[in-house]
Amino acid sequence: MKMKNFQTFIAAIALVLVLGVFTSCQQAGGNQTGSEFIPDMAHSVAYEANVLTNYSLNTWDEESVKSRWDLSQPGTPVAGTVPRGYAAIGSYDLTFASAEDAILKTAESMKKNKARTNYRPNGHVPYFYPDTEEGRTAATEKIIYNPFPVTDEALANGKELYTIYCAICHGDKGDGDGYIVSGPQSKYLAQPANFTDDQFVNSSNGRFYHAIMYGKNVMGSHADKLSFEERWDVIHYIRSLQAKARKVKYNSEVNELNPDYGLPYAQIKEQLEALDSEGHEAVGEHSEDDTQDEQGHEGGGQSH
Numbered sequence: 001m002k003m004k005n006f007q008t009f010i011a012a013i014a015l016v017l018v019l020g021v022f023t024s025c026q027q028a029g030g031n032q033t034g035s036e037f038i039p040d041m042a043h044s045v046a047y048e049a050n051v052l053t054n055y056s057l058n059t060w061d062e063e064s065v066k067s068r069w070d071l072s073q074p075g076t077p078v079a080g081t082v083p084r085g086y087a088a089i090g091s092y093d094l095t096f097a098s099a100e101d102a103i104l105k106t107a108e109s110m111k112k113n114k115a116r117t118n119y120r121p122n123g124h125v126p127y128f129y130p131d132t133e134e135g136r137t138a139a140t141e142k143i144i145y146n147p148f149p150v151t152d153e154a155l156a157n158g159k160e161l162y163t164i165y166c167a168i169c170h171g172d173k174g175d176g177d178g179y180i181v182s183g184p185q186s187k188y189l190a191q192p193a194n195f196t197d198d199q200f201v202n203s204s205n206g207r208f209y210h211a212i213m214y215g216k217n218v219m220g221s222h223a224d225k226l227s228f229e230e231r232w233d234v235i236h237y238i239r240s241l242q243a244k245a246r247k248v249k250y251n252s253e254v255n256e257l258n259p260d261y262g263l264p265y266a267q268i269k270e271q272l273e274a275l276d277s278e279g280h281e282a283v284g285e286h287s288e289d290d291t292q293d294e295q296g297h298e299g300g301g302q303s304h
């Protein structure tokens with residue numbers, strides 16, 4: 001090929017490419033949805049799995065009878081599955097037979113699910129108690145035990161979160177004397193609960209869990225601030241503040257406050273370790289496990 005012809009050839013290809021780029025962007029209209037060239041800079045990818053953007057359904061704004069809010073809510077989970085990000089706990093309604101049962105069942109089902117779906121069990125857990133006084137009473141009566149043992153880590157984590165989210169009102173010591181009521185410019189009218197009062201020391205964990213989920217009167221919900229495990233860490237920490245006020249111990253070794261409301265790690269360590277080593281052998285034997293699950297589970301929260 002001569003030089004001149006070659007140049008014409010290149011120019012022709014360039015022209016075709018340029019025209020191609022211009023004509024490949026089509027306008028939407030009629031039955032034509034249109035197409036865009038490199039659209040991902042104009043429309044961000046939704047970073048939450050259940051969020052529907054205008055982009056994912058071109059016309060729903062006109063056609064859908066559901067609100068945008070409804071559409072972005074997660075659907076009802078398929079029976080017998082654990083939605084991604086949910087903690088897999090041993091009892092879907094958070095009720096257990098004993099403090100020990102709560103921890104072992106939770107550890108067991110978290111372990112099972114972790115082996116299968118490999119998510120961090122720090123998400124949400126369905127909460128069935130309604131935001132009413134009856135709901136509060138039911139939660140206080142039924143949610144008795146903390147599904148996690150008292151560990152140094154849980155207390156440290158609980159302290160950090162309590163200091164961020166609760167101390168401003170309930171006080172660093174849990175005595176209801178936070179900065180918002182006792183600070184120099186304080187005008188806060190409501191009295192935050194004093195956790196060192198008998199009624200809170202003697203109350204089961206459900207009362208605290210329920211308050212975190214829904215708040216109470218002027219206190220707002222903190223459900224979206226704390227994950228499932230974090231809520232229970234905060235409750236452990238509140239128990240340790242109560243213990244401090246009573247000059248008794250509440251730590252990973254001993255609980256002199258109320259044995260039902262927090263089981264020290266040292267007292268359940270062996271069972272948890274046994275469960276752990278069992279788990280190592282059990283990985284790879286899923287099919288056997290699965291059949292047991294299908295027969296034995298009442299349809300709450302386990303994944304298959």
Ligand code: HEC
Nearest residue numbers: 165166169190191192193207208211212216217218219222
């Ligand atoms: C903005 C201030 C504020 C913050 C922040 C706050 N609370 Fe409260 N809380 C209150 C007030 C006020 C009450 C008393 C409500 C009432 O009885 O009317 C209360 C009540 C409670 C109660 C008692 C509920 C009952 O059953 O009587 C618990 C438990 C509780 N809060 C836990 C927490 C925890 C845990 C946090 C942090 C995650 C927190 N609160 C953050 C203001 C706050």
